[in-house]
Amino acid sequence: MTTLVESPPQQRAGVPKKKNRTLLLNAISIVAGIGVWWALSLAGFDIPAPPEVLKRYGELIADGTLGEDIVASLTRVLSGFVLGVALAVPVGFLMGWYGTVRGLVEPWVQFFRTIPPLAIIPLAIVLMGIGETPKIFVIFLASFLACVIATFQGVVNVDKTLINAARVLGANDRVIFARVVVPASSPFILVGMRVGLGSSWATLVAAELIAAQQGLGYRMQSAQLYYDLPTIFVGLITIGILGLLMDRILLLAETKLTGWQERR
């Protein structure tokens, strides 16, 4: 690894000094963390040193394994996540809007929420076999449960005065729903999506223990059999970076879509 001796860029006017400071601190922290890792491996702990992991990264990228694993894992996470959100948003809206739906659905949502999605895996294997279906199903369940609660909360928390304001401006229920309830609850939905994506990603590795042929979780699982620590590190770091990237993308969407919020 090259040493990182970079002074923070000061030439750009308008960038607050505080932000630069934070970035510098972030960089120092990352470099220090890698340093500690390296030191521990030199001190005789049974973990691979950073150069070893980097070398493995190169090999796995070169022979295409890493790319294929990433594609396989991302496909699973995204299909489960998209399905989960696509179902959670309408169900959450219905629960928030209609007392009847809430009464019928809420006990099940609350019940399944207390079961970690991973605990569903044995049942999913028995019922759905060992193909893609049980893996995507478990991820779907994880993101659905996180997102449905958030959407429901969002609808319930819509300011009653805003609904009255729309009503006295001539809005009927349909207009109030589309033009008041949906935008007003969007911040909650986006937070739900972030939490949902987090738990989808967390469920992935375990889901890939179900006789997968490919995927980051599978790769780490098989590396474990051969005591191949560098590959396990590559898997872990890749999962971390991808998770962080996806979260940042959602965060960006959140800032763009809900920038109208008054923050206190």
Place this chain on the structure above:
Amino acid sequence: MITIDRIHKSFPLKGETFTALGDVSLELADNEFVTIVGPSGCGKTTLMNILAGLETPTSGRALLDGKAINGPGPDRGVIFQQYALFPWLTVRKNVEFGLRTKGVGREERRRIAEHFIELVGLTQFADALPKMLSGGMKQRVAIARAYAVNPSILLMDEPFGAVDALTRVRLQDQLLDTWSQEKRTVVFITHDVDEAVFLANRVVVMAARPGRVVEVIDVDLPYPRNDELRLSPAFTALRNRVWNAVYHQETPA
């Protein structure tokens, strides 16, 4: 014309029946500026909600030009104490909201919105989001939004209750200014005696437990009203009368 005919409103509260309004009757003429002042719990907001169509009376009737009020309608604009602007819409889009639900075309909407935004003096903030505005500015947007759908009646529930005293005086001047250019029947609820007298043709004084009208005081002061009038003996005399009616009721709150 608004006719409030022996309205009674009660609801259960902790196992007992709470009477918010007991037998209230009033008549409001077209283009009249009426303020309703009274202690908290006198049912003034309940009365306004009934006129807005957001609540229904237990007995009695509220009529608008002879027709019973059931449900909200574009003939009555409402301005809430908490502004109730849609925070995700710009000032312009907020003002256009009611026009859109009415199905007014894009260009017409824009023209009308522009007119009322100018009327409340916020042209340069037309594309700002509510979060960038002060409380007083927000309330002016709410006034423009209510005006835009061209209601014959404006119902205002303590609209200046949440702003500081200096801003409140300025908002009162601006409201009278707007009202004199675009005459409407205004029902304005407040707990501020000065505000009640300064704005109104008539002040309705209410009392609590049960909510009822104790006195209706005519304000024979000419418009436009200004600082000079605010400090005049005639104003002070009326103010004292209203003060006594509000604060020296037989059952103090």
